[in-house]
Amino acid sequence: MKKLLILFTIAWLPLLSIAQNSLGKTDDLGRIAIAAIVPTEAGIPEGAGTMLKSKLQQITTQNGLGASEYNARFAIVPVVTIISKEITPTAPPMHALNMEITFYIVDAVSQNIFSQTSISLKGVDKTEEKAYIQGIKNVNVKHGQFRGFVEKGKEKILEYYNSQCDVFIKGAQALAGQKKYEEALFLLFSVPDVSRECFDKCMDISVDIYKQYADQKCNEHLQAAKAAWAGKELSKVEENLGKITPDMACFPEAERLIADITAKVEAEGGTSWNYKMKKYDDSVEKEKMLIQAGKEVAINWAYWGAAPHFNWDWLYKN
Numbered sequence: 001m002k003k004l005l006i007l008f009t010i011a012w013l014p015l016l017s018i019a020q021n022s023l024g025k026t027d028d029l030g031r032i033a034i035a036a037i038v039p040t041e042a043g044i045p046e047g048a049g050t051m052l053k054s055k056l057q058q059i060t061t062q063n064g065l066g067a068s069e070y071n072a073r074f075a076i077v078p079v080v081t082i083i084s085k086e087i088t089p090t091a092p093p094m095h096a097l098n099m100e101i102t103f104y105i106v107d108a109v110s111q112n113i114f115s116q117t118s119i120s121l122k123g124v125d126k127t128e129e130k131a132y133i134q135g136i137k138n139v140n141v142k143h144g145q146f147r148g149f150v151e152k153g154k155e156k157i158l159e160y161y162n163s164q165c166d167v168f169i170k171g172a173q174a175l176a177g178q179k180k181y182e183e184a185l186f187l188l189f190s191v192p193d194v195s196r197e198c199f200d201k202c203m204d205i206s207v208d209i210y211k212q213y214a215d216q217k218c219n220e221h222l223q224a225a226k227a228a229w230a231g232k233e234l235s236k237v238e239e240n241l242g243k244i245t246p247d248m249a250c251f252p253e254a255e256r257l258i259a260d261i262t263a264k265v266e267a268e269g270g271t272s273w274n275y276k277m278k279k280y281d282d283s284v285e286k287e288k289m290l291i292q293a294g295k296e297v298a299i300n301w302a303y304w305g306a307a308p309h310f311n312w313d314w315l316y317k318n
Contacts, residue, residue: 032154032192034065034105037075041316044080048132052078056103058141063150073109073190074157077315078102083120085128095131096124101139103146105153108310109190112160115153117145161191165198169205181213185298203291210294211247218248225254229261237261247290 036056038049056076083098098120105115123135161168168187175184188202188209221243228236244254 032065032074032157032194034060034150034153035075036060037077037108037310039077039310039312039316041312042078042080043316044078045129045132047129048136051133051136052080052101052139055136055139055141059103059146059150062141063147065150065154073107074105074114075108076103076105076153077312079104079315080132085131088124092126094124094126095128096122097128097131097135098122099132099135101136103149104315105150105157106315107157107160108312109187111311111314114156114160115149117149119145157192158195161195161198165191165195165201168198169201172202172205172209176209176212179216181209181216182297182300184209185213185294189295189298206294207290210290210297211249213297214245214247214293215249218244218250218254222250222254222257225257229257234261234265245293247293 036053036059038044038053038056042049044052056078060076079102081100081102083100085095085097088094088096099122100118100120102116102118104113106113119139121135121138123131123133123138125131125134168191172184172187175181175187185206188206191199191202193199221240225237225240225244228234228240241254241258244251
Protein backbone atom coordinates (compact mmCIF):
# COMPACT_ATOMS: atom_id res chain seq x y z
CA MET A 1 0.00 0.00 0.00
CA LYS A 2 2.83 2.38 0.89
CA LYS A 3 4.54 1.69 -2.45
CA LEU A 4 1.30 2.39 -4.30
CA LEU A 5 0.89 5.72 -2.50
CA ILE A 6 4.43 6.74 -3.47
CA LEU A 7 3.70 5.92 -7.11
CA PHE A 8 0.51 7.99 -6.98
CA THR A 9 2.42 10.95 -5.56
CA ILE A 10 5.18 10.72 -8.20
CA ALA A 11 2.61 10.46 -11.00
CA TRP A 12 0.84 13.55 -9.67
CA LEU A 13 3.92 15.82 -9.89
CA PRO A 14 3.69 16.45 -13.69
CA LEU A 15 0.10 17.63 -13.23
CA LEU A 16 1.27 20.23 -10.74
CA SER A 17 3.73 21.70 -13.24
CA ILE A 18 1.16 21.63 -16.04
CA ALA A 19 -1.26 23.62 -13.90
CA GLN A 20 1.25 26.48 -13.80
CA ASN A 21 0.97 27.06 -17.56
CA SER A 22 -1.70 29.07 -19.29
CA LEU A 23 -3.66 28.21 -22.39
CA GLY A 24 -2.53 29.68 -25.66
CA LYS A 25 1.20 29.05 -25.96
CA THR A 26 2.31 27.26 -29.13
CA ASP A 27 4.35 24.79 -27.08
CA ASP A 28 1.22 23.78 -25.17
CA LEU A 29 -0.04 21.90 -28.21
CA GLY A 30 2.89 19.51 -27.87
CA ARG A 31 1.12 17.92 -24.92
CA ILE A 32 -1.42 16.29 -27.22
CA ALA A 33 -0.14 12.73 -27.67
CA ILE A 34 -0.77 10.73 -30.86
CA ALA A 35 -0.30 6.98 -31.21
CA ALA A 36 0.95 5.27 -34.36
CA ILE A 37 -1.51 2.55 -35.38
CA VAL A 38 -1.77 0.36 -38.47
CA PRO A 39 -5.08 -1.48 -38.00
CA THR A 40 -5.59 -4.93 -39.49
CA GLU A 41 -8.47 -3.35 -41.44
CA ALA A 42 -5.84 -1.47 -43.48
CA GLY A 43 -5.22 -4.71 -45.38
CA ILE A 44 -1.44 -4.26 -45.54
CA PRO A 45 0.89 -7.32 -45.53
CA GLU A 46 2.33 -7.90 -42.07
CA GLY A 47 5.95 -7.03 -42.85
CA ALA A 48 4.93 -3.87 -44.71
CA GLY A 49 2.59 -2.94 -41.87
CA THR A 50 5.44 -3.19 -39.37
CA MET A 51 7.62 -0.95 -41.54
CA LEU A 52 4.80 1.59 -42.00
CA LYS A 53 4.07 1.68 -38.27
CA SER A 54 7.73 2.45 -37.64
CA LYS A 55 7.47 5.37 -40.07
CA LEU A 56 4.35 6.66 -38.30
CA GLN A 57 6.10 6.43 -34.94
CA GLN A 58 9.02 8.44 -36.31
CA ILE A 59 6.63 11.16 -37.52
CA THR A 60 4.93 11.46 -34.13
CA THR A 61 8.16 11.23 -32.13
CA GLN A 62 9.98 13.87 -34.17
CA ASN A 63 7.09 16.22 -33.52
CA GLY A 64 7.05 15.50 -29.77
CA LEU A 65 3.78 13.55 -29.86
CA GLY A 66 4.74 9.91 -29.38
CA ALA A 67 2.24 7.83 -27.36
CA SER A 68 1.42 4.21 -26.65
CA GLU A 69 -1.55 2.86 -28.58
CA TYR A 70 -2.87 1.47 -25.31
CA ASN A 71 -3.58 4.76 -23.59
CA ALA A 72 -4.15 7.33 -26.36
CA ARG A 73 -7.38 8.07 -28.17
CA PHE A 74 -5.67 10.18 -30.85
CA ALA A 75 -3.87 8.26 -33.57
CA ILE A 76 -2.08 8.62 -36.86
CA VAL A 77 -3.30 5.88 -39.20
CA PRO A 78 -2.65 5.10 -42.88
CA VAL A 79 -4.90 4.17 -45.78
CA VAL A 80 -2.93 2.53 -48.60
CA THR A 81 -4.42 2.58 -52.09
CA ILE A 82 -2.78 0.50 -54.82
CA ILE A 83 -2.96 2.56 -58.02
CA SER A 84 -1.46 -0.18 -60.19
CA LYS A 85 0.53 -3.38 -59.89
CA GLU A 86 2.26 -5.48 -62.52
CA ILE A 87 4.83 -8.17 -63.05
CA THR A 88 7.81 -6.82 -64.93
CA PRO A 89 9.02 -8.65 -68.11
CA THR A 90 12.47 -9.05 -66.59
CA ALA A 91 14.52 -12.03 -65.51
CA PRO A 92 13.72 -12.69 -62.79
CA PRO A 93 10.24 -11.13 -62.97
CA MET A 94 9.59 -8.44 -60.35
CA HIS A 95 6.48 -7.08 -58.66
CA ALA A 96 6.00 -3.36 -59.30
CA LEU A 97 3.52 -1.38 -57.22
CA ASN A 98 2.36 2.18 -57.59
CA MET A 99 0.64 3.23 -54.39
CA GLU A 100 -0.81 6.21 -52.62
CA ILE A 101 -0.70 6.44 -48.83
CA THR A 102 -3.07 8.83 -47.10
CA PHE A 103 -2.15 9.62 -43.50
CA TYR A 104 -4.90 10.63 -41.08
CA ILE A 105 -4.78 12.11 -37.59
CA VAL A 106 -7.97 10.93 -35.93
CA ASP A 107 -9.86 10.55 -32.68
CA ALA A 108 -10.30 6.78 -32.52
CA VAL A 109 -13.17 7.08 -30.03
CA SER A 110 -15.35 9.79 -31.59
CA GLN A 111 -14.21 8.84 -35.12
CA ASN A 112 -13.30 12.39 -36.11
CA ILE A 113 -10.61 13.19 -38.67
CA PHE A 114 -8.49 16.23 -37.79
CA SER A 115 -5.85 16.27 -40.51
CA GLN A 116 -4.78 14.33 -43.59
CA THR A 117 -2.06 14.29 -46.21
CA SER A 118 -1.15 11.96 -49.07
CA ILE A 119 2.01 10.83 -50.86
CA SER A 120 2.64 8.66 -53.94
CA LEU A 121 5.23 5.88 -53.82
CA LYS A 122 6.61 3.12 -56.01
CA GLY A 123 8.09 -0.17 -54.92
CA VAL A 124 9.71 -2.95 -56.95
CA ASP A 125 10.91 -6.29 -55.59
CA LYS A 126 10.70 -10.07 -55.95
CA THR A 127 7.43 -10.43 -54.02
CA GLU A 128 4.43 -8.18 -53.58
CA GLU A 129 5.09 -7.76 -49.85
CA LYS A 130 8.71 -6.80 -50.48
CA ALA A 131 7.52 -4.33 -53.12
CA TYR A 132 5.23 -2.81 -50.47
CA ILE A 133 8.19 -2.52 -48.10
CA GLN A 134 10.44 -0.96 -50.73
CA GLY A 135 7.81 1.68 -51.43
CA ILE A 136 7.24 2.43 -47.74
CA LYS A 137 11.00 2.79 -47.17
CA ASN A 138 10.83 5.87 -49.38
CA VAL A 139 8.57 7.75 -46.93
CA ASN A 140 10.66 10.75 -45.82
CA VAL A 141 9.46 11.35 -42.27
CA LYS A 142 11.45 14.60 -42.06
CA HIS A 143 9.64 16.20 -44.98
CA GLY A 144 7.94 19.51 -44.18
CA GLN A 145 4.70 18.04 -45.48
CA PHE A 146 4.44 15.89 -42.36
CA ARG A 147 5.35 18.74 -40.03
CA GLY A 148 2.49 20.82 -41.40
CA PHE A 149 0.18 17.80 -41.30
CA VAL A 150 0.89 17.24 -37.59
CA GLU A 151 0.61 20.93 -36.67
CA LYS A 152 -2.79 21.17 -38.32
CA GLY A 153 -3.92 18.03 -36.51
CA LYS A 154 -2.90 19.42 -33.13
CA GLU A 155 -4.68 22.71 -33.75
CA LYS A 156 -7.89 20.96 -34.83
CA ILE A 157 -7.81 18.67 -31.80
CA LEU A 158 -7.55 21.67 -29.50
CA GLU A 159 -10.41 23.46 -31.27
CA TYR A 160 -12.51 20.31 -31.04
CA TYR A 161 -12.10 19.98 -27.29
CA ASN A 162 -12.60 23.66 -26.60
CA SER A 163 -15.92 23.61 -28.47
CA GLN A 164 -17.18 20.18 -27.37
CA CYS A 165 -16.37 20.19 -23.66
CA ASP A 166 -20.00 20.04 -22.49
CA VAL A 167 -20.57 17.04 -24.77
CA PHE A 168 -17.68 15.11 -23.19
CA ILE A 169 -18.85 15.91 -19.69
CA LYS A 170 -22.44 14.85 -20.38
CA GLY A 171 -21.15 11.69 -22.06
CA ALA A 172 -19.04 10.81 -19.04
CA GLN A 173 -21.93 11.46 -16.66
CA ALA A 174 -24.20 9.26 -18.78
CA LEU A 175 -21.65 6.43 -18.67
CA ALA A 176 -21.34 6.80 -14.91
CA GLY A 177 -25.13 6.59 -14.67
CA GLN A 178 -24.85 3.19 -16.38
CA LYS A 179 -22.14 2.22 -13.86
CA LYS A 180 -19.52 2.25 -16.64
CA TYR A 181 -17.19 4.17 -14.37
CA GLU A 182 -13.90 3.12 -15.98
CA GLU A 183 -15.07 4.21 -19.42
CA ALA A 184 -16.40 7.48 -18.01
CA LEU A 185 -13.04 8.22 -16.39
CA PHE A 186 -11.21 7.35 -19.60
CA LEU A 187 -13.36 9.89 -21.46
CA LEU A 188 -12.60 12.62 -18.91
CA PHE A 189 -8.88 11.94 -18.68
CA SER A 190 -8.47 11.80 -22.45
CA VAL A 191 -9.20 15.53 -22.67
CA PRO A 192 -5.81 17.20 -23.38
CA ASP A 193 -4.54 19.31 -20.49
CA VAL A 194 -3.74 22.09 -22.95
CA SER A 195 -7.49 22.68 -23.24
CA ARG A 196 -7.15 24.31 -19.84
CA GLU A 197 -10.74 25.22 -18.98
CA CYS A 198 -12.23 21.95 -20.20
CA PHE A 199 -9.46 19.93 -18.58
CA ASP A 200 -10.06 21.56 -15.19
CA LYS A 201 -13.81 20.91 -15.40
CA CYS A 202 -13.19 17.29 -16.30
CA MET A 203 -10.77 16.83 -13.40
CA ASP A 204 -13.39 18.15 -10.97
CA ILE A 205 -16.03 15.80 -12.34
CA SER A 206 -13.58 12.89 -12.39
CA VAL A 207 -13.37 13.10 -8.58
CA ASP A 208 -17.13 12.58 -8.22
CA ILE A 209 -17.19 9.70 -10.71
CA TYR A 210 -14.14 8.08 -9.13
CA LYS A 211 -15.91 8.20 -5.75
CA GLN A 212 -18.84 6.30 -7.25
CA TYR A 213 -16.44 3.76 -8.73
CA ALA A 214 -14.49 3.53 -5.46
CA ASP A 215 -17.63 2.96 -3.40
CA GLN A 216 -18.62 0.10 -5.66
CA LYS A 217 -15.16 -1.45 -5.35
CA CYS A 218 -15.13 -0.79 -1.61
CA ASN A 219 -18.11 -3.06 -1.05
CA GLU A 220 -16.48 -5.78 -3.15
CA HIS A 221 -13.22 -5.61 -1.16
CA LEU A 222 -15.05 -5.48 2.17
CA GLN A 223 -17.13 -8.55 1.38
CA ALA A 224 -14.00 -10.38 0.27
CA ALA A 225 -12.28 -9.42 3.54
CA LYS A 226 -15.25 -10.72 5.57
CA ALA A 227 -15.20 -13.98 3.62
CA ALA A 228 -11.45 -14.32 4.24
CA TRP A 229 -11.98 -13.71 7.96
CA ALA A 230 -14.66 -16.39 8.04
CA GLY A 231 -11.99 -18.76 6.73
CA LYS A 232 -9.43 -17.42 9.25
CA GLU A 233 -7.19 -16.25 6.38
CA LEU A 234 -5.72 -13.10 7.87
CA SER A 235 -3.31 -12.54 4.95
CA LYS A 236 -6.27 -12.33 2.56
CA VAL A 237 -8.11 -10.10 5.00
CA GLU A 238 -5.18 -7.67 4.89
CA GLU A 239 -4.91 -7.95 1.12
CA ASN A 240 -8.51 -6.87 0.61
CA LEU A 241 -8.57 -4.23 3.33
CA GLY A 242 -5.41 -2.77 1.82
CA LYS A 243 -7.45 -1.86 -1.27
CA ILE A 244 -9.86 0.24 0.80
CA THR A 245 -8.83 3.89 1.14
CA PRO A 246 -10.25 6.70 3.32
CA ASP A 247 -12.18 8.22 0.39
CA MET A 248 -14.37 5.11 0.10
CA ALA A 249 -17.80 5.03 1.73
CA CYS A 250 -17.27 1.68 3.46
CA PHE A 251 -14.03 2.79 5.13
CA PRO A 252 -15.66 3.17 8.60
CA GLU A 253 -17.16 -0.31 8.33
CA ALA A 254 -13.75 -1.66 7.36
CA GLU A 255 -12.28 -0.06 10.48
CA ARG A 256 -14.99 -1.71 12.59
CA LEU A 257 -14.17 -5.05 11.01
CA ILE A 258 -10.51 -4.60 11.96
CA ALA A 259 -11.47 -3.79 15.54
CA ASP A 260 -13.71 -6.85 15.68
CA ILE A 261 -11.06 -9.16 14.25
CA THR A 262 -8.37 -7.76 16.57
CA ALA A 263 -10.56 -8.32 19.63
CA LYS A 264 -11.46 -11.89 18.62
CA VAL A 265 -7.86 -12.81 17.79
CA GLU A 266 -6.71 -11.58 21.19
CA ALA A 267 -9.64 -13.25 22.98
CA GLU A 268 -8.68 -16.57 21.43
CA GLY A 269 -5.14 -16.14 22.73
CA GLY A 270 -3.62 -15.51 19.33
CA THR A 271 -0.81 -13.13 18.47
CA SER A 272 -1.97 -9.52 18.58
CA TRP A 273 -3.14 -8.31 15.16
CA ASN A 274 -2.06 -4.71 14.59
CA TYR A 275 -3.25 -4.01 11.06
CA LYS A 276 -3.94 -0.31 10.50
CA MET A 277 -5.98 1.32 7.75
CA LYS A 278 -4.45 4.08 5.64
CA LYS A 279 -5.06 7.65 6.79
CA TYR A 280 -4.77 10.72 4.57
CA ASP A 281 -2.46 13.34 6.02
CA ASP A 282 -4.59 16.28 4.92
CA SER A 283 -7.33 17.33 2.51
CA VAL A 284 -4.81 18.38 -0.14
CA GLU A 285 -3.28 14.92 -0.26
CA LYS A 286 -6.75 13.43 -0.46
CA GLU A 287 -7.72 15.57 -3.45
CA LYS A 288 -4.51 14.67 -5.27
CA MET A 289 -4.99 11.02 -4.51
CA LEU A 290 -8.54 11.01 -5.80
CA ILE A 291 -7.60 12.53 -9.15
CA GLN A 292 -4.56 10.31 -9.58
CA ALA A 293 -6.50 7.20 -8.55
CA GLY A 294 -9.13 8.06 -11.16
CA LYS A 295 -6.40 8.48 -13.74
CA GLU A 296 -5.01 5.04 -12.94
CA VAL A 297 -8.45 3.52 -13.45
CA ALA A 298 -8.79 5.31 -16.80
CA ILE A 299 -5.37 4.14 -18.01
CA ASN A 300 -6.09 0.57 -16.99
CA TRP A 301 -9.43 0.62 -18.82
CA ALA A 302 -7.75 2.08 -21.91
CA TYR A 303 -5.22 -0.77 -21.93
CA TRP A 304 -7.67 -3.60 -21.42
CA GLY A 305 -10.85 -2.06 -22.74
CA ALA A 306 -10.47 0.75 -25.26
CA ALA A 307 -7.38 0.39 -27.43
CA PRO A 308 -7.64 -3.32 -28.30
CA HIS A 309 -11.22 -2.84 -29.43
CA PHE A 310 -11.21 0.35 -31.46
CA ASN A 311 -13.54 0.00 -34.42
CA TRP A 312 -11.80 1.12 -37.62
CA ASP A 313 -14.51 0.11 -40.11
CA TRP A 314 -15.56 3.75 -40.44
CA LEU A 315 -12.16 4.64 -41.93
CA TYR A 316 -11.72 1.53 -44.08
CA LYS A 317 -15.31 1.10 -45.20
CA ASN A 318 -14.30 1.02 -48.85
